[in-house]
Amino acid sequence: MDNLAGISAFVSAAEALSFVEAGRLHGVSASAVGKTIARLEARLGVRLFHRNTRSMKLTAEGALFLQRCHRILGELDAAEQELSDIRAAPKGKLRVSLPAIGTMLLPVLSEFIQRYPEVELDIDFSDRKVDLIDEGFDAAVRIGETDDTRLLSRQLGVFHRHLVASPDYLEKVGRPESATELPRHPCLLYRFPTTGKIEPWPVPGWESILSSRELSTVSCNSIETLTYLALEGRGVACLPDFEVKSALADNKLERLLVTEVSTPRAMTILWPTSKQLAPKLRAFIDLLTSRLSLNP
Numbered sequence: 368m369d370n371l372a373g374i375s376a377f378v379s380a381a382e383a384l385s386f387v388e389a390g391r392l393h394g395v396s397a398s399a400v401g402k403t404i405a406r407l408e409a410r411l412g413v414r415l416f417h418r419n420t421r422s423m424k425l426t427a428e429g430a431l432f433l434q435r436c437h438r439i440l441g442e443l444d445a446a447e448q449e450l451s452d453i454r455a456a457p458k459g460k461l462r463v464s465l466p467a468i469g470t471m472l473l474p475v476l477s478e479f480i481q482r483y484p485e486v487e488l489d490i491d492f493s494d495r496k497v498d499l500i501d502e503g504f505d506a507a508v509r510i511g512e513t514d515d516t517r518l519l520s521r522q523l524g525v526f527h528r529h530l531v532a533s534p535d536y537l538e539k540v541g542r543p544e545s546a547t548e549l550p551r552h553p554c555l556l557y558r559f560p561t562t563g564k565i566e567p568w569p570v571p572g573w574e575s576i577l578s579s580r581e582l583s584t585v586s587c588n589s590i591e592t593l594t595y596l597a598l599e600g601r602g603v604a605c606l607p608d609f610e611v612k613s614a615l616a617d618n619k620l621e622r623l624l625v626t627e628v629s630t631p632r633a634m635t636i637l638w639p640t641s642k643q644l645a646p647k648l649r650a651f652i653d654l655l656t657s658r659l660s661l662n663p
Contacts, residue, residue, distance in 0.1 A: 373404070375393070376407075377403075377415065381429065413426070458646070459486065459487065461505050464499075467589075468607065476490065499637065505645075509635055510633070520637045521656060522634070523636055528606060529605070529623075530605050530623040546627050549576050552603045553602030555596050557588070558586040594610055638652075
């Protein structure tokens with residue numbers, strides 16, 4: 368605590384260039400400030416001020432130390448604010464970007480709205496990688512990793528995509544035994560709404576399979592639609608496990624090419640490093656983390 372008191376007194380004296388003013392701010396005498404600074408200088412082994420009877424100014428070492436002290440006191444203020452925020456009720460506008468991944472997030476959003484009625488939730492469902500800072504988002508949920516050093520992150524889980532088809536379809540058309548047989552089957556493809564590109568399937572030789580003239584496809588930008596068409600026996604789809612978990616358990620869909628399908632994917636929530644975890648954002652992150660179950 369003596370170290371913190373010395374740092375605080377030093378910062379006040381350095382900013383005011385006056386022991387008298389620093390003493391007034393801390394409710395002590397100028398002499399007490401001077402003694403505190405002297406003890407600090409003795410401990411550091413350097414002079415922090417050039418002083419005479421008419422003026423005082425920082426030494427080069429004092430100027431460098433002041434920069435570091437500002438950071439230390441700033442971190443302390445942030446820590447106090449964070450603890451204060453934890454006790455406060457979540458409220459205010461919360462703007463989040465979420466991927467268009469079907470209905471998985473809807474129960475979590477509904478629970479959040481019920482639990483935190485004072486939060487105004489502004490949701491943007493999109494596959495576009497928004498710029499959180501430039502576009503004013505508080506957080507974003509993304510598929511895959513990020514290397515943006517401006518963002519903090521927490522992984523929500525890992526999921527897999529499965530090639531699936533209905534038992535009726537497989538009985539009528541037959542089961543593909545390898546990825547090379549996929550061109551004989553109608554493929555239900557996901558198309559990114561922002562780019563119009565087809566999401567690749569995690570099977571070997573996908574590019575050549577996609578370009579095959581034999582390939583009969585349906586493409587759309589809705590996972591729910593692809594799931595419905597697969598359940599109706601309209602072809603083979605590649606869908607995330609959280610979307611087809613119930614259908615697989617009820618034997619309404621079957622997995623295909625299990626040994627050939629690869630590449631697990633991470634789901635992560637990100638937020639700007641410059642933002643403290645306000646109660647509304649902390650509550651949103653914690654609820655997502657506790658409620659999402661991405662294991663197959």
